[in-house]
Amino acid sequence: MFCLTEASFSTTCRHKPIPENKIQRERGASHAHRRKSYRERLARCERERRERTSPKQKRAWPQRTPHKPPKPPRLLTMDDKQKALLTSLKAVA
Secondary structure, X not given: OOOOOOOOOOOOXXXXXXOHHHHHHHHHHHHXXXXXXXXXXXXXXXXXXXXXXXXXXXXXXXXXXOOOOOOOOOOOOOOHHHHHHHHHHHHHO
């Protein structure tokens, strides 16, 4: 059984486990608190008080690189050893 207390999260537990409905109530309370704090923060939002001395800087964002056409294929040639092997295999066949 897992211990759901603040003291430890071990598999062996000396404490009484917390009932499931209590955990759900705590979770719901934390969600309500988050919503409330967000609303409070939103109410406190204001625009900047200082006057800008210069406009915000424009940036050159990275663009997609232009397409490069494929290079021509590299043609491989057989050396003398490979040519001799080919002729010997053709003679057998």
